[in-house]
Amino acid sequence: MNKILSVNKIEKYYKNKGSLTKAVDHISFDVAKGEYIGIMGASGSGKTTLLNCISTIDTITAGEIIIDGQDITKMSEDQLAEFRREKLGFIFQDFNLLDTLNAHDNIALALAITGVKPEEIDGPINQIADRLGIREVLEKYPYEMSGGQRQRVACARAMITNPSLILADEPTGALDSKSARMFLENLEVLNEELNATILMVTHDSFTASYCNRILFIKDGKIFNELVRGNDTRKEFFDKIINVISILGGDHQHVF
Secondary structure: OOEEEEEEEEEEEEEEOOEEEEEEEEEEEEEEOOOEEEEEOOOOOOHHHHHHHHOOOOOOOEEEEEEOOEEHHHOOHHHHHHHHHHHEEEEEOOOOOOOOOOHHHHHHHHHHHOOOOHHHOHHHHHHHHHHHOOHHHOOOOHHHOOHHHHHHHHHHHHHOOOOOEEEEEOOOOOOOHHHHHHHHHHHHHHHHHHOOOEEEEOOOHHHHOOOOEEEEEEOOEEEEEEEOOOOOHHHHHHHHHHHHHHHOOOOOOOO
16 A cells, blocks of 8 residues: 555643643554545544644644655654645635635645746646636636635645645535535545545535545544445445444534
């Protein structure tokens, strides 16, 4: 297995008013290149903390996180900043697009930061825009786009640098059902056609049903794991619902 991500026995503690809380409790798992992994769990389960640690937003208390062969837990702040630019792509619930830039320039900025020459930017942008169906909005500003269009622009920005790992935090949380479905179908295409490796945190079973594998987090630990295998998405969705019912979470969308 060509590992893109290896999480080894990581722990994360928080101090709060004299008390010590273990948000992540001895978690280990691997992600192979081209996998599409979902992380699910109830509020306070530790899933967002886990994503923050993998994304270098937060630091771990113990263990190691290896991405594309590099141990990010041993990097300096400058090394981490460079690593984020070159190896990671981010998709957020609230899009995080710059309001003063149109869609084209929001995407171009990700390339410019990595040192791509101006004359080499338009080609890759047009290619990813065609894959995501956003060519017609490249000259529009975020306020002129629908939520689904903004999220697909954010997806293009995350993918444009060909990162080793895409990290998505509740990417459909601000979208209506139709926009969410369209976005998830686009993300599925990127995974299947470009072999993009995606790690996504979601509380929504419908969103999770697009993944190949789901890790369920409870009380900072891996509670269960589901692999889609040859299941249809509806069959996988039903299995996810069953686990969520045991965890006591909600599942929001239905087929």
